[in-house]
Amino acid sequence: MILDSKIPEGALAEKWEKHKFNVKLVNPANKRKYDVIVVGTGLAGASAAASLAELGYNVQAFCYQDSPRRAHSIAAQGGINAAKNYQNDGDSVFRLFYDTIKGGDYRAREANVYRLAQVSVDIIDQCVAQGVPFAREYGGLLANRSFGGAQVSRTFYARGQTGQQLLLGAYSALNRQIAYGKVKMYPRTEMLDLVMVDGKARGIITRNMVTGAIEKHSAHAVILATGGYGNVFFLSTNAMGCNATAAWRAHKKGAFFANPCFTQIHPTCIPVSGDYQSKLTLMSESLRNDGRVWVPKTKEMAERLRRNEIRVSDIKEEDRDYFLERKYPAFGNLVPRDVASRNAKLACDEGRGVGTTGLAVFLDFADAIKRDTQAKVAAKYGNLFDMYAKITGENPYETPMRIYPAVHYTMGGLWVDYNLQTTIPGLYATGECNFSDHGANRLGASALMQGLADGYFVIPYTIGDYLAQMPAARVETSHPAFEEAENNVRGMINRLLSINGTKTVDEYHKELGLLMWDYCGMARNAEGLKYAKGKIRELREDFWKNVKVMGVNEEFNQTLEKAGRVADFLELGELMVDDALNRNESCGGHFREEYQTPENEALRDDANYAYVAAWEYTGPNAPSNLHKEDLKFENVKLTQRSYK
Amino acid sequence: MAGNNPNLKPMNLTLKVWRQKNNKAAGALETYKAENISPEMSFLEMLDVVNENLAHKGVDPIAFDHDCREGICGMCSLYINGRAHGPEQGTTTCQLHMRKFNDGDTIVIEPWRANAFPIHKDLSVDRSAFDRIQQAGGYVSVNTGGVPDANAIPIPKSIADKAFDAATCIGCGACVAACKNASAMLFVSAKVSQFAMLPQGKVEAKTRAENMVAQMDIEGFGACSNIGACAAECPVGISLENIAILNREYLGAKLTSQNV
Numbered sequence: 001m002i003l004d005s006k007i008p009e010g011a012l013a014e015k016w017e018k019h020k021f022n023v024k025l026v027n028p029a030n031k032r033k034y035d036v037i038v039v040g041t042g043l044a045g046a047s048a049a050a051s052l053a054e055l056g057y058n059v060q061a062f063c064y065q066d067s068p069r070r071a072h073s074i075a076a077q078g079g080i081n082a083a084k085n086y087q088n089d090g091d092s093v094f095r096l097f098y099d100t101i102k103g104g105d106y107r108a109r110e111a112n113v114y115r116l117a118q119v120s121v122d123i124i125d126q127c128v129a130q131g132v133p134f135a136r137e138y139g140g141l142l143a144n145r146s147f148g149g150a151q152v153s154r155t156f157y158a159r160g161q162t163g164q165q166l167l168l169g170a171y172s173a174l175n176r177q178i179a180y181g182k183v184k185m186y187p188r189t190e191m192l193d194l195v196m197v198d199g200k201a202r203g204i205i206t207r208n209m210v211t212g213a214i215e216k217h218s219a220h221a222v223i224l225a226t227g228g229y230g231n232v233f234f235l236s237t238n239a240m241g242c243n244a245t246a247a248w249r250a251h252k253k254g255a256f257f258a259n260p261c262f263t264q265i266h267p268t269c270i271p272v273s274g275d276y277q278s279k280l281t282l283m284s285e286s287l288r289n290d291g292r293v294w295v296p297k298t299k300e301m302a303e304r305l306r307r308n309e310i311r312v313s314d315i316k317e318e319d320r321d322y323f324l325e326r327k328y329p330a331f332g333n334l335v336p337r338d339v340a341s342r343n344a345k346l347a348c349d350e351g352r353g354v355g356t357t358g359l360a361v362f363l364d365f366a367d368a369i370k371r372d373t374q375a376k377v378a379a380k381y382g383n384l385f386d387m388y389a390k391i392t393g394e395n396p397y398e399t400p401m402r403i404y405p406a407v408h409y410t411m412g413g414l415w416v417d418y419n420l421q422t423t424i425p426g427l428y429a430t431g432e433c434n435f436s437d438h439g440a441n442r443l444g445a446s447a448l449m450q451g452l453a454d455g456y457f458v459i460p461y462t463i464g465d466y467l468a469q470m471p472a473a474r475v476e477t478s479h480p481a482f483e484e485a486e487n488n489v490r491g492m493i494n495r496l497l498s499i500n501g502t503k504t505v506d507e508y509h510k511e512l513g514l515l516m517w518d519y520c521g522m523a524r525n526a527e528g529l530k531y532a533k534g535k536i537r538e539l540r541e542d543f544w545k546n547v548k549v550m551g552v553n554e555e556f557n558q559t560l561e562k563a564g565r566v567a568d569f570l571e572l573g574e575l576m577v578d579d580a581l582n583r584n585e586s587c588g589g590h591f592r593e594e595y596q597t598p599e600n601e602a603l604r605d606d607a608n609y610a611y612v613a614a615w616e617y618t619g620p621n622a623p624s625n626l627h628k629e630d631l632k633f634e635n636v637k638l639t640q641r642s643y644k
Numbered sequence: 645m646a647g648n649n650p651n652l653k654p655m656n657l658t659l660k661v662w663r664q665k666n667n668k669a670a671g672a673l674e675t676y677k678a679e680n681i682s683p684e685m686s687f688l689e690m691l692d693v694v695n696e697n698l699a700h701k702g703v704d705p706i707a708f709d710h711d712c713r714e715g716i717c718g719m720c721s722l723y724i725n726g727r728a729h730g731p732e733q734g735t736t737t738c739q740l741h742m743r744k745f746n747d748g749d750t751i752v753i754e755p756w757r758a759n760a761f762p763i764h765k766d767l768s769v770d771r772s773a774f775d776r777i778q779q780a781g782g783y784v785s786v787n788t789g790g791v792p793d794a795n796a797i798p799i800p801k802s803i804a805d806k807a808f809d810a811a812t813c814i815g816c817g818a819c820v821a822a823c824k825n826a827s828a829m830l831f832v833s834a835k836v837s838q839f840a841m842l843p844q845g846k847v848e849a850k851t852r853a854e855n856m857v858a859q860m861d862i863e864g865f866g867a868c869s870n871i872g873a874c875a876a877e878c879p880v881g882i883s884l885e886n887i888a889i890l891n892r893e894y895l896g897a898k899l900t901s902q903n904v
């Protein structure tokens with residue numbers, strides 16, 4: 001199969017306008033004859049479901065939480081980018097496009113990223129019209145801040161709770177359509193399989209998480225907006241329930257999975273405190289605007305600090321190494337995430353880390369407090385400082401925060417073309433669930449932008465083009481394809497429940513997570529990856545022999561839910577390792593130790609790896625097929641990313 | 645379960661946990677030991693440890709709701725020692741840490757109790773009534789596209805900030821659990837006043853108040869008797885002032901209402 005990205009002809013700036021004009025339209029009176037399934041109600045899903053319902057389609061929406069308002073988009077803190085240039089500081093659609101392409105280390109599609117930058121401005125208008133209370137200046141206009149990796153102030157925010165406010169906006173639009181009867185909402189309902197009829201996506205199989213009922217849902221098209229797969233690592237900044245199940249099971253039905261090894265490790269998270277740790281908490285990147293990152297200059301001093309022989313305040317200014325400012329004078333503490341994370345790891349690998357484990361660096365606000373007063377610092381970051389104090393029991397106004405990188409975001413995901421359609425006709429993927437816009441590294445404040453761009457402004461056009469070309473006749477759920485998919489789902493559930501082994505689901509998940517973190521995390525090498533691959537296979541085999549899942553399907557059974565997700569992670573983990581092994585270069589979040597510059601920066605290989613790696617599933621335990629989508633850069637010049 | 649900090653002494657606790665198989669079954673408090681608990685654990689991590697032990701013993705783990713574990717999704721919902729979200733002010737259950745307890749403590753853990761929040765299992769309840777209240781009017785009626793430029797209508801910072809404060813409600817239901825009447829007034833007022841303050845929301849302010857309050861009554865939440873237990877237990881500090889704003893909008897609506 002040849003991958004066709006369906007990028008429209010024409011100049012970069014005109015592609016989207018032209019495409020919108022060229023797509024086929026469904027007549028307004030006919031829209032009600034078409035049903036669309038939207039799985040996921042985060043920014044990407046809720047915005048799509050609401051917008052499609054407004055247009056007249058019948059929408060069925062699904063989420064695993066008890067309410068659509070709780071999707072993990074709610075947790076985004078820092079902000080959302082848009083090329084409004086309200087600050088008159090030289091921003092433009094092209095600059096946002098350029099920053100995003102460069103930030104992604106030239107592994108994203110130009111046309112998609114340009115469209116993202118174009119529609120970014122509409123997003124802010126839409127959210128304000130919904131009543132989203134963005135931060136404002138005294139004059140009443142919207143406030144902006146600069147965010148990691150950008151030299152202009154284009155980030156819109158709502159204190160440290162931007163994701164919450166944007167999601168509640170999308171949720172309100174969704175609620176309005178639920179009230180109108182145009183969206184049927186299924187909370188606490190998990191998608192467990194995709195149903196295909198004549199090669200097209202025509203429905204899904206779900207499990208009601210309260211009663212265990214396995215249900216069949218039919219539609220003309222299916223959108224997956226199910227978020228990222230960072231929980232492969234067990235510990236991440238994702239919510240406990242974030243999972244890859246919907247995307248993975250669609251992958252097994254034929255949807256290619258692109259760049260699975262591109263994961264983002266966020267530099268500023270609260271470090272692990274013990275082996276009971278269940279998740280990691282992000283401290284927003286915006287903190288790097290005022291906080292200074294440092295470790296002691298020498299290993300000896302760091303050791304004494306760890307042993308509590310000296311206090312932080314005993315370390316003199318000249319004995320502190322502000323390593324980001326030292327190495328990257330132009331960007332300083334604001335270098336992109338991949339660079340900041342890798343340097344924190346390097347400092348700790350050199351034995352200069354702090355905290356009880358030595359796996360932490362300082363993020364210090366002393367200078368900002370001296371310069372701006374504590375009150376001003378509190379006004380900007382108060383909720384983050386409070387959260388830090390609650391979790392660690394320390395007061396960050398008095399002692400520097402301790403931070404360490406943690407898994408945060410997955411740039412990889414289902415492969416989609418320009419229309420956001422996967423390799424399965426009628427199956428679309430939006431938001432973090434797809435691979436499309438962030439290349440090998442995502443810039444801060446651009447995931448919220450992408451989720452809402454996809455849902456409000458892209459999918460309503462592109463899905464119309466597909467539906468306009470298909471008959472309105474519905475497929476009954478009595479169709480054999482539905483029966484077959486349902487039987488698959490029941491089979492897997494019964495298998496999990498019948499093993500009755502000795503190891504818990506969490507024990508397997510933690511083991512997998514450690515393997516992934518150690519060998520497919522911030523730094524990777526061929527030897528380690530090969531080792532991990534073998535270990536993951538062993539672990540998977542053992543899981544299916546020895547996992548302990550109690551109870552029955554026909555009840556509220558949280559262990560059963562987790563077991564299904566971990567079973568999928570155990571397969572996806574191996575594909576991530578394969579992808580990392582295949583990519584013999586370093587780019588963005590993918591750092592292969594064999595490929596680095598003399599200054600330890602990522603060394604890309606544009607001649608051989610300027611492509612999207614899209615993997616095709618070929619069967620259980622069988623090697624996946626690699627398909628390459630070559631990336632063409634006509635509007636930017638590929639350079640070594642430099643933040644010096 | 646070991647913590648990384650060797651200077652902290654682990655704790656042993658007794659838990660009394662509400663167990664109830666499903667909505668129809670009778671429930672009761674069961675006693676469990678939580679041993680070797682690090683003060684650095686979160687409350688939910690402590691429950692994870694207990695659940696792992698139960699699983700190994702072949703006992704059905706305790707069901708409880710949670711997701712983000714960072715105090716923002718509103719999914720966690722435990723009634724701990726007689727208080728919604730436990731002893732620490734302004735904190736969700738997931739952000740509560742074990743350093744707030746002492747070695748040897750007995751901790752009673754129950755679900756939210758309200759007629760409008762039926763129990764699914766153990767500590768997990770059905771809060772879909774909250775969604776239905778939002779569906780009754782918790783929105784500004786705009787479609788996607790065709791809206792004015794975001795800076796077309798300036799909004800004074802003080803008002804935007806106040807609207808934001810109201811908008812931070814996480815929909816957890818602690819206000820209902822804390823209220824002896826199981827009233828949802830604080831929750832409803834947060835949304836009504838967020839929109840009533842903003843020019844975008846003003847247009848529909850009165851019908852919104854009316855419709856959301858009507859739905860609240862249909863769902864079987866109790867009446868508000870202005871005691872303020874809700875605001876005292878609200879993890880994000882939604883203020884009672886919002887209830888005053890709701891009352892104002894509601895009265896205004898009733899005076900001019902066409903739906904009498």
Ligand SMILES: Cc1cc2nc3c(=O)[nH]c(=O)nc-3n(C[C@H](O)[C@H](O)[C@H](O)COP(=O)(O)OP(=O)(O)OC[C@H]3O[C@@H](n4cnc5c(N)ncnc54)[C@H](O)[C@@H]3O)c2cc1C
Binds near residue numbers: 041044189
């Ligand atoms: C702590 C944190 C802070 C962040 N801060 C920022 C920021 O400041 N700026 C920024 O731009 N980005 C930020 N991000 C990234 C950004 O928040 C996410 O990438 C984005 O919100 C993802 O949105 P989504 O709609 O794709 O997925 P989600 O919001 O994760 O939604 C996924 C949806 O899918 C549903 N679902 C999943 N699986 C299933 C299934 N099998 N069946 C049924 N339903 C299912 C879930 O219930 C949920 O409704 C942050 C991320 C984290 C974790």
Ligand code: SF4
Binds near residue numbers: 820877880882
């Ligand atoms: S008002 Fe407070 S307590 Fe009530 S639902 Fe909202 S956040 Fe929870």
Ligand code: FES
Binds near residue numbers: 712
């Ligand atoms: S789990 Fe999300 S608020 Fe507690």
